[in-house]
Amino acid sequence: MNKDKDNKNFHIPDDYFEGFTDRLLDKISMLDSGQEGSALPKSDGFKVPNGYFENLNDKLNVRISKKNVKVVSLWSNKTFYMVAASVAAILVFVLGVQLTKAEQFTFEELAENDFETYFESHGLGLSTYEIAEVIPVDDLEITDILDIHLNNEIIIDYLDDNIDSYEELNLTDYEY
Amino acid sequence: MIAEETLVSELKQLETQAKAFEVLVDTYKERLYWHIRRIVLNHDDTDDVLQNTFIKVYKNIGNFKGDSKLFSWMYRIATNESLSFLKKKSHKLGISTLEMQERMVGNLKADVYFEGDEIQLKLQNAIATLPEKQKLVFNMKYFEEMKYEEISEVLSTSVGGLKASYHLAVKKIEAHIKEH
Numbered sequence: 001m002n003k004d005k006d007n008k009n010f011h012i013p014d015d016y017f018e019g020f021t022d023r024l025l026d027k028i029s030m031l032d033s034g035q036e037g038s039a040l041p042k043s044d045g046f047k048v049p050n051g052y053f054e055n056l057n058d059k060l061n062v063r064i065s066k067k068n069v070k071v072v073s074l075w076s077n078k079t080f081y082m083v084a085a086s087v088a089a090i091l092v093f094v095l096g097v098q099l100t101k102a103e104q105f106t107f108e109e110l111a112e113n114d115f116e117t118y119f120e121s122h123g124l125g126l127s128t129y130e131i132a133e134v135i136p137v138d139d140l141e142i143t144d145i146l147d148i149h150l151n152n153e154i155i156i157d158y159l160d161d162n163i164d165s166y167e168e169l170n171l172t173d174y175e176y
Numbered sequence: 177m178i179a180e181e182t183l184v185s186e187l188k189q190l191e192t193q194a195k196a197f198e199v200l201v202d203t204y205k206e207r208l209y210w211h212i213r214r215i216v217l218n219h220d221d222t223d224d225v226l227q228n229t230f231i232k233v234y235k236n237i238g239n240f241k242g243d244s245k246l247f248s249w250m251y252r253i254a255t256n257e258s259l260s261f262l263k264k265k266s267h268k269l270g271i272s273t274l275e276m277q278e279r280m281v282g283n284l285k286a287d288v289y290f291e292g293d294e295i296q297l298k299l300q301n302a303i304a305t306l307p308e309k310q311k312l313v314f315n316m317k318y319f320e321e322m323k324y325e326e327i328s329e330v331l332s333t334s335v336g337g338l339k340a341s342y343h344l345a346v347k348k349i350e351a352h353i354k355e356h
Contacts (some may be wrong), residue, residue: 040349041299044319045292046213052223053209057201060230064197 178203180246187237197234204247205230207320208254214315215258217280217300219289225261229254248329255312255330277304295353302352306345313338314345 178199186196208229213222232253240249266276281304284290284297292300303311312331316322317338324335331338 040318040346040353041293041296043292043296044214044299045290045296046210046217046219047289047291048209048219049289052219053205056205056226057198060197060201060227060234063227063231064234 181242184237184240184242184246187234200233201230204250208250211251211316211320212254212258214319215255215312216261217284218287221261221265225254225257228261229257232257244329248326251330259308273308274304280304298353298356299349301356302349305352306348309333310341310345310348313341314349317342318346 183196183200183203186192187200205226209222209226212225212229213219216222216225229250233250236253240246244252262273262276266273269276271279278301281297281300284292284300303314306314309331313327316327316330317324324338327333327338328335333341
């Protein structure tokens with residue numbers, strides 16, 4: 001009998017029959033171990049290099065003994081304090097000379113355009129949110145910022161042109 | 177096997193410390209290795225994390241109060257070390273932890289220390305999609321066959337919560353494997 005004649009419309013994966021016995025045996029052992037119905041393999045497929053666990057203790061000992069070795073600093077504490085004291089003395093001297101030379105201004109003496117020039121060249125260094133936090137918004141009117149006077153008609157025309165369903169805004173009735 | 181209390185007290189004394197540490201490493205190295213390996217997947221990374229874990233144990237054994245078992249305490253250190261290793265690695269690569277997990281699983285095919293077949297690879301792919309806690313619970317229960325009480329001590333989660341996490345993890349993994 002030609003076996004292929006009857007099955008010509010059916011296809012099977014390559015190597016299906018080669019691995020069939022192993023898969024069947026795996027299935028049987030799974031049934032025996034009570035994992036019936038589970039499609040999950042019990043092993044994860046990871047392996048370790050040969051002799052890895054035997055050498056682990058030695059590797060750890062090397063790392064621990066390295067950590068225990070004391071490092072003697074080239075700079076002793078005494079030298080460090082002497083250098084620090086010298087640097088501090090020089091700084092105090094230089095700053096002292098600079099401060100006595102500098103002219104002292106009071107806050108009142110600074111002109112308004114000095115502030116403007118400073119902010120123009122340095123920037124405020126504040127984000128818009130930070131500015132909004134310090135400006136008393138309650139005391140402001142919209143006309144303080146905008147020169148154009150907005151009347152109701154202008155606002156309604158704008159909304160009519162820019163919002164798809166102006167009627168749905170329910171400007172008078174609030175639904176909660 | 178040496179009793180845990182004896183081992184801890186020997187680890188805390190300078191004269192017996194070195195010998196006791198060797199015993200400690202020999203006792204727990206394999207269990208901790210596999211626990212870490214299933215989180216970081218690659219052998220070299222596991223080696224680094226395992227060594228760091230044991231060094232942390234060595235340095236901090238003085239702070240071990242004995243409120244939990246030594247084994248749970250070490251498992252906790254190993255888990256934290258593994259997770260922070262993954263976070264550092266993903267931060268260095270500028271990608272999310274999830275993206276990195278997918279990459280790590282993708283690298284398994286070429287890993288000489290991975291000899292899993294198609295279904296084992298699918299399983300790792302499915303595990304990588306789980307949230308961190310479910311992944312840990314699944315690995316500890318399914319592969320390491322730990323009791324819920326032991327996992328509860330390591331992860332500081334109630335046994336009920338762990339059972340729910342494990343159940344969810346298995347369902348998700350099975351669904352993922354069926355889909356792919």
